[in-house]
Amino acid sequence: MTIYALIIEPLASNIRNSKDIKGINLPNRKEKCALFQHADDCSTIITEISDYDHLVKEFKRFGEVSGSKINESKTEILEIGRKKTIINQQLKDLIKENVKVLGIKFGENKIDKNWNPIVEAIAKTCKEWENRNIDIYSKVQIINTYILSKAWFVAKVIFPTQEIKRRINRALYKFIWNGPESKIKLTENITLKEIYYEIIGQRKNSITVEEKNKEIEFTNIWTKVAGIKNDIHREFLYKIIHRAVLTGEKQIDRGIRGIDPQCKYCNRQFENV
Incomplete structure (x- = not known):
């Protein structure tokens, strides 16, 4: 994969330097932003429909030398901002409501699209561990290192709603205490x-x-x-x-008399404050 990342750099360079592919301008950045790459995953930003034809042309030129081809089944387009009239049917077929970029889904209902699978995965993982004989300290370690690690990356980009946080808290509470969350605080x-x-x-x-x-x-x-x-x-x-x-x-x-020295709750443990 490292070798492929080096080989694909000429393609990335051609796209960045192409005058026909405009991309977008970001604050405090001299160069235009037209391409994001991670290994063999390429995400491009274009502002004109005509840019798409030039983009495909660059990929075909690269393919003639390297033998690589665009995976059309994984090629998707997300419209941002004011929608423009598109005549090209091939281009229309690629337009989706959501697209995934580096593991994050963007588009309509992006919060639910990203967080619902994570919440379900957290609840499933908690259920897999809940019947094991594990002390609370170990459970906290499992939560921090294994269970919540599923959420950190997405949370940096798309913040969860209060309802999503409540669903996660319920699953974690049940996992820690082996029971449902208290109905009354x-x-x-x-x-x-x-x-x-x-x-x-x-x-x-x-x-x-x-x-x-x-x-x-x-x-x-x-x-x-x-x-x-x-x-x-x-x-x-x-x-x-x-x-x-x-x-x-x-x-x-402190002058408090007539009190049972045992803890009122557990009836046997002593507090050492």
Whole structure:
């Protein structure tokens, strides 16, 4: 492929230098932009219909020497801006609603065309891994290095919508916690300050967070965190999930009395803040 890239350079040079192929002018760039190449994949930009004939002529000249031919089954044209009247039927047949350039689809519904296959691939990959006995730390590594890598390249060119991000988050949440995403967020029914007071028991006869939010599987979350073998990772996640709630001796140091030293949620783990 490297050798072919060197051999095809004369074709690229002829297209760039041709006065008959106008291309487009970009800001802060002296030379016109008429051609993008990656290995044997060529994408050209022309502004006049007549440029197409000159473009085909250059490819045929190159083919006479190298033996290469245009793959007509993979040749596509995307109209940009104001559409012009096209008489050439061969040219009409090449016009498509979407074209792919370096793995990215451009044209109509480009967001859905690019992101729907990625979201489906992420959900499929998560499902393939979800039944394996993997701790949370390893799952995060899998997500960052393997699952989300499917999206980074496209995200640099076409930003996902909020709905697409929600679909991806649902798949990742289910993969991490082995269950569906919570229907109700904590902050929708109760403030973080109220959660804190309820956890440490400062309110008499207060309803617990679990009782207020029965749709959320708290037990499943604490069980998963408790299963983390690495002490540092486990403690770090506990601090995040518990919002650094004080228990045991730390509560006594701050004058909080009559509190069960055990964690109110998991009933056996101690917080070391």
